[in-house]
């Protein structure tokens with residue numbers, strides 16, 4: 001086991017190439033403390049499960065990924081654990097900011113932690129509130145983590161999908177420790193959905209039209225007068 005200190009903010013980022021015409025897909029991961037948010041993000045981005053993670057780190061990870069054959073900058077905001085309060089989910093200010101920032105939100109609870117499951121509706125409400133003030137509702141995915149801990153389960157398998165249906169979000173039951181493909185599948189499908197929703201790249205600006213120098217009015221005038229003079233001469237000649 002290794003404490004994941006080295007993976008500091010954007011440490012997983014291969015330097016983005018800003019010359020590429022791609023746009024970032026931004027995902028915020030939210031849930032109670034200890035449900036496995038960091039484990040899930042690290043698993044998705046590195047394929048690894050380390051087992052011991054810096055508590056409340058709330059790092060932002062950035063990666064270049066291929067989505068439907070297109071290179072995309074993926075940014076994932078891991079957040080410190082949310083807590084329940086009488087007035088709803090208690091979130092630090094910067095977490096509320098990341099909800100405004102995010103294109104999509106992944107809500108996580110642990111099947112071994114009843115309170116983390118009960119916190120989900122409050123968190124979803126907070127996400128909706130941020131969406132209302134930002135003018136758009138981001139897609140929300142609900143992840144039930146730690147599915148491997150069968151003997152410690154206290155949220156039934158049917159309850160997750162039911163809650164997801166009520167909230168109108170997609171649902172996956174996963175285990176960050178046991179199964180990379182489920183975790184990858186959940187995040188990857190969300191990325192594909194977001195990539196499809198992206199507005200098309202703005203058309204490149206038209207090439208500057210070749211500027212014609214306006215003819216000098218004096219030259220024009222001179223030409224006109226020269227023509228007049230010529231035609232007068234011709235008239236004179238013919239009349240003779």
Ligand SMILES: Nc1nc2c(ncn2[C@@H]2O[C@H](COP(=O)(O)OP(=O)(O)O)[C@@H](O)[C@H]2O)c(=O)[nH]1
Nearest residue numbers: 033034035036037038039051053146175176177
């Ligand atoms: N058995 C098991 N343990 C997990 C799983 N996901 C995370 N953990 C453990 O749960 C603890 C908290 O995980 P962490 O990612 O730090 O939770 P966070 O506070 O939500 O970021 C750590 O000891 C992890 O090793 C899982 O799917 N199965």
Ligand SMILES: [Mg+2]
Nearest residue numbers: 037038056057
């Ligand atoms: Mg964490």
